[in-house]
Amino acid sequence: MRSPHPPLAGGPTGADALRPLLDTVLDALRGGAADRDGPFPAGGPEDVAAGVRQALGEVFPERGAGAAEALHRIVHAVARGSADPADPRCAAHLHTPPLALATAADLAASALNPSLDSWDQAPAASALEAAVTAVLAAVVYPGAPAPDLLVTTGGTESNQLALLLAREHHAHRPHRPGPAPLQVVCGAAAHHSVRRAAWLLGLPEPFAVPGTGGGLDPAALDGALTELPGPHLVVATAGTTDTGQVDPLADLADLCAHHRAQLHVDAAYGGGLIFSDRHRALVDGLDRADSVSLDLHKMGWQPVAAGLFAVADRERLAPLALTADYLNAPDDTGAGLPDLLGRSLRTTRRPDILKVAVTLAALGREGLARLVDDSVNTARSFADRVAAHPRMELWDRPALTTVLFRPIGADDGQIAAIRRTLLTEGRCVLGRARADGRLWLKATLLNPHTTPEDLDRLIDLVEGSTPR
Numbered sequence: 001m002r003s004p005h006p007p008l009a010g011g012p013t014g015a016d017a018l019r020p021l022l023d024t025v026l027d028a029l030r031g032g033a034a035d036r037d038g039p040f041p042a043g044g045p046e047d048v049a050a051g052v053r054q055a056l057g058e059v060f061p062e063r064g065a066g067a068a069e070a071l072h073r074i075v076h077a078v079a080r081g082s083a084d085p086a087d088p089r090c091a092a093h094l095h096t097p098p099l100a101l102a103t104a105a106d107l108a109a110s111a112l113n114p115s116l117d118s119w120d121q122a123p124a125a126s127a128l129e130a131a132v133t134a135v136l137a138a139v140v141y142p143g144a145p146a147p148d149l150l151v152t153t154g155g156t157e158s159n160q161l162a163l164l165l166a167r168e169h170h171a172h173r174p175h176r177p178g179p180a181p182l183q184v185v186c187g188a189a190a191h192h193s194v195r196r197a198a199w200l201l202g203l204p205e206p207f208a209v210p211g212t213g214g215g216l217d218p219a220a221l222d223g224a225l226t227e228l229p230g231p232h233l234v235v236a237t238a239g240t241t242d243t244g245q246v247d248p249l250a251d252l253a254d255l256c257a258h259h260r261a262q263l264h265v266d267a268a269y270g271g272g273l274i275f276s277d278r279h280r281a282l283v284d285g286l287d288r289a290d291s292v293s294l295d296l297h298k299m300g301w302q303p304v305a306a307g308l309f310a311v312a313d314r315e316r317l318a319p320l321a322l323t324a325d326y327l328n329a330p331d332d333t334g335a336g337l338p339d340l341l342g343r344s345l346r347t348t349r350r351p352d353i354l355k356v357a358v359t360l361a362a363l364g365r366e367g368l369a370r371l372v373d374d375s376v377n378t379a380r381s382f383a384d385r386v387a388a389h390p391r392m393e394l395w396d397r398p399a400l401t402t403v404l405f406r407p408i409g410a411d412d413g414q415i416a417a418i419r420r421t422l423l424t425e426g427r428c429v430l431g432r433a434r435a436d437g438r439l440w441l442k443a444t445l446l447n448p449h450t451t452p453e454d455l456d457r458l459i460d461l462v463e464g465s466t467p468r
């Protein structure tokens with residue numbers, strides 16, 4: 001006798017099938033976190049991998065172990081061996097602790113499994129995406145007559161779209177004929193995905209404008225746009241990955257207008273500031289860009305992925321239009337079925353908008369702003385503590401939520417070793433960044449529950465690992 005097939009997540013009985021499995025998952029998550037007992041698994045890559053292999057046992061056995069056993073064993077092992085951004089001592093990257101409510105919503109996305117490449121696979125989810133993206137487009141571009149916004153996997157995909165659409169926009173402008181390829185111009189600290197996107201799209205190597213701290217300096221950009229043959233796409237950054245610096249967007253927008261250059265702002269990190277009355281001014285001019293990248297899996301507290309790509313004018317998205325008879329036949333579209341294929345370069349696509357919609361509805365603009373404001377405050381408070389500490393050096397006041405610091409007297413090799421020691425001991429997770437020719441420890445503070453005591457503890461941990 002063959003055993004029956006495993007139950008499905010959907011249908012009238014799907015929720016009942018899920019409930020005991022979810023209990024198993026939640027128990028394994030709780031147990032794994034308790035066994036790890038800290039922000040990071042101790043022991044280094046060999047120990048972690050050995051633990052995972054042991055829990056896995058036979059990866060693909062002839063006879064399966066069954067749902068409860070496999071779920072518990074593997075989820076527990078991954079939880080125990082995870083870097084946990086919900087622990088205040090896990091502060092290396094733009095690795096946001098996701099909100100429980102967004103994570104719960106993400107479960108519904110998996111259970112319902114709508115795919116946003118055609119309306120007949122996602123009737124409600126596509127309507128939800130249309131409604132929410134329209135509102136978010138207007139938040140990024142208040143007052144623009146026809147803004148639009150796509151959901152992406154993150155800044156990398158958004159930046160790729162930005163370069164692709166800038167290339168196509170240039171190609172389709174009749175008053176700019178000629179074979180000259182689009183020249184991307186950015187700051188030295190622009191995200192590596194900009195360079196990769198240019199490579200992928202067959203564009204010339206982006207020109208990195210020299211400037212202090214890798215930011216886009218308006219005077220230097222003016223010189224570059226005057227000298228370099230166009231057409232140009234300027235890529236500014238609102239929140240660099242290493243230091244959180246924000247380029248002077250309004251000045252750059254003036255320059256782009258003057259030189260007739262297109263402007264994309266990579267606000268993957270800093271875009272979240274637009275939700276905050278207190279900090280919005282720092283990204284003044286964002287809405288003058290032709291396009292904007294913004295990651296809600298950073299300053300939006302969503303589980304990965306929740307990337308957004310906004311354009312000032314929806315006409316810019318026209319090159320993405322595509323017809324595939326099985327997904328959006330012209331007669332179906334003519335009969336009123338929404339045509340979704342031009343909303344992404346992907347085909348099958350998860351409804352990442354579901355968790356975003358739930359978060360916006362649950363927290364409101366005010367609630368989201370409070371998360372942003374408190375994170376900025378936490379970073380400032382951490383910088384104050386570093387600055388006041390007799391044995392610590394602060395690189396600069398944080399623009400967003402990134403603080404670079406180092407023990408006074410330590411050399412670059414020691415800084416790198418401190419980071420690795422804390423990591424392999426599982427005591428804390430800090431990043432590293434090079435600034436002004438020196439290596440620094442980097443704390444990226446995005447945990448709204450972090451307390452002043454947690455910040456003191458971070459500094460104590462670094463001090464305790466510093467060689468005397």
Ligand SMILES: *Cc1c(COP(=O)(O)O)cnc(C)c1O
Nearest residue numbers: 154155156157191239241268269
């Ligand atoms: C994180 C980041 C990216 C890359 O985004 P992903 O979501 O990792 O693809 C691009 N640019 C900046 C400024 C970033 O901080």
